[in-house]
Amino acid sequence: MLLPEPDQTILCRRDEIISALKRFVPAGAVIDDDTTMAAYDTDGLSAYRNQPLVVVLPETTQQVAAVMKWCRDNDVKIVPAGWYIFVWWGDSSCRWRPSRIGKIQSDLDIDFINRTVTAQPG
Numbered sequence: 001m002l003l004p005e006p007d008q009t010i011l012c013r014r015d016e017i018i019s020a021l022k023r024f025v026p027a028g029a030v031i032d033d034d035t036t037m038a039a040y041d042t043d044g045l046s047a048y049r050n051q052p053l054v055v056v057l058p059e060t061t062q063q064v065a066a067v068m069k070w071c072r073d074n075d076v077k078i079v080p081a082g083w084y085i086f087v088w089w090g091d092s093s094c095r096w097r098p099s100r101i102g103k104i105q106s107d108l109d110i111d112f113i114n115r116t117v118t119a120q121p122g
Helices: 008-012 014-022 034-040 061-073
Strands: 054-056 078-081 084-087 107-111 116-119
Touching: 008 014, 014 054, 014 061, 034 054, 061 078
Parallel strands: none
Antiparallel strands: 054 084, 078 084, 107 116
């Protein structure tokens, strides 16, 4: 599979993007060093690898919403990928993949009678 060419305008904004995303999640929840990000270069299909610009590990739905809103408002593409979010540097055709966000694990409501669970993603 051919990957799109990196968007140079996004690459040039990397430091700005990382600083902004750190405002929305706890310390340590934004991963931006190449060595650590190597663990996040795939989501289940190891034949398709691509290092992200930055990885964000939100812990609440509010943090997810804040990250998503900021990225949308600033024309930064994201890929919710498995149990984390990575900020994509590429073409808009590669914007989304199916996801769940695994740091968010608290159940909000369990209804035993109706056999339903309302939970956060993850």
